[in-house]
Amino acid sequence: MKTLYLLTAIAILLICKLPASAQVKQLNELVYTKQYIQLEQALSGTNLSANDKMLYSAFLTNAFNQPAASNLLLKKIFARKIAANDGKLQFYLHRIAYDNYVKLNNYKAAQTASEQLVKYYSTWFSKSELTDQQEENKIWAALTATPAQQVHKQASSSILIKKDMAGLWNIPVQQQDSNYLFVFDTGANISTITATYAQKLHLDVVKNSQVSIEGGMNGVSTKVNLGIAKQLYIGKVQINNVLFLIFPDSALSFAGGAYKINGIIGLPVIKALGEITIGKDTMQIPLVIHTEPVPHNLALDLLQPVIYMEYHGKSLPFTFDTGAQVTLFSDNFYKQFKPHLDSIAKKDSLHMGGAGGSRRMKTLKVPQLTFTIDHKQVLFNNTQVNLEETQVSDKYYYGNMGQDMFAQFTSMTINFVNSSIAFGSRKESVK
Template identity: 30%
Template structure:
């Protein structure tokens, strides 16, 4: 729908509009803040004030964030074809990185690899060390997957399966592959589905070619494998790619815990919609349902939700695996006076016996969140007094299980991009 509205807007303004630097600057700020929700609205509102080139640029990121990857691919191709002289190398590198993500999420592994090679060969000078390392790591993966067919999902009818939490409170679901059924961790935050080496052998997964002796591979890499067919209830998922890790990398002997397998984001998003009930049932409908919430976006593979507070509507990271909701330093900066009036400054300890870290935080006695017509009051919510080291906090907090447990049902929809609660 957004893509159609954008094209109509561009057709209504065929001649170059008044290009407002102020309007474009405001959109760049929203993009930098990962506020894709306000950015989406701002593009529609400001389309007469920004050039078609700027409109295509911002729309490419919005389309990507809301799982409209084909539209994002088209917009990036249009930018690179029609405006090559007005795009500097830094902008082109950013577009190519986004394009690689579009191809990866649509399982076009060969095109992802081709884009990655172009990024490294021609634009490495404008990449920082982290971006260069990520692109170098990706090279081996896309080359290994180049001949693997795209993942396919078939849901012949609505299906329900049981779920339970393991000893570390992670959600586990039954998965069938290779004629066997086992429990896998169900994790939207996992970039790729993962298994241990012994479990991959037990399941009979198709192992892909191991790296050559002189080949540079990521430090975390072991091997890739493919499940030609995998069943979650009645839902059939074909050509599922797994990262295979040594058993000891998925074992935690100190707590007598080991991970056999993880179902990650690519499979979960392919199901389009999941409904998680607190009574221990997970349902996958045959067709996903539309909603006017539109409150879910993706920053790479990190889910972001837009929830209303008593003061405004803000973006939060969404991690169903976290036990508690935390508010980041960005929230303190935005509402410092209010927090200093209502919250208590205290010191908390974190870490293990060998390394205990003391951190000052504010404890907010009550914090209200609104989703649709639902309101939840969370108690004793931590507000960080400084940014978490090594992170670039753009959102205002992380929503955890203390919020989710207030509802009997949670729906995650990756087709129409919303999360709802009942």
């Protein structure tokens, strides 16, 4: 731990001692590579102008789930034409402006911002990213007259969690006198439901809202509609105007129908809960969210949660997915630590699948990896490292953390207000 802090401090000190123009270049790189924790630390010690500090603060408030504050900063940045001649930086600024509106459930503003991205900054997208952005624009265009999601906490809640046959967490979702078990998935950008359960929950299907959603390892597209649940309850939390993607039943049916998913509660609902603590078989949602300042180790990159863990003296960003059973390290992780991994690992392969198909990927099987988060060790035994190239949108992440990571602790508290994840004591059975 001391070595880690020393290395991080040295890196930040080196940035702070650079001339202002060189500092800006280094800080931009931290933005582009999703290193928001390092950006926050470096920004506090630089001698940048007030305009430059405002610019990087806009990125940080966006990443740390303060979209309204980020938008206020962006309004000043665009009015003052800060960094107006830097095309790449302008693309990133307009992208977080778009993301802020999505996080605020301001669908009309999100559509406008999305159209501007496609019109003025299409060359900065990869081909697949541009296609995704165009499909997202169809979603917001269909929702321009839809009220924003709203959350009302009536009291603190204690909810039973049930693991299904695939090992995924399911929580009860109530509508009127009926309860339904839905998968609790931080990796889902938008909540999802089958056509059958959309009828059971009396969802209002949005007119002219069909979009294509890519899923599975083969990238097969599925045509889905948008639906709005006027009112749902999770424990004693009332949620109004919940957006769902309505999939054909067959798309969420696996193993010949032996395993079916009724619906998935995704990140827009989960982050709106503010704070949750997950234990062995319960989820606690406090009425009053803890807001004491704590070090950040959680960010939201667009609608994708990212956690920061330390390995070999480096703070690395990982996607964070309660809907994944196991952790998978990316090719970025392999490239960063190739000599070390080659010396301890063996070549292997892993079968991966989903609603859109499946395939086998080339991997390394590593006997053990040790990380640190929240001042606690996380161990991965006989874990897999992907050797195949990551999707463009994920090229700066070092893997996806799944339930085998969370299961090492007695509890996990996710606080979206403080942008932090804290863990309980380590389970004795985990070695």
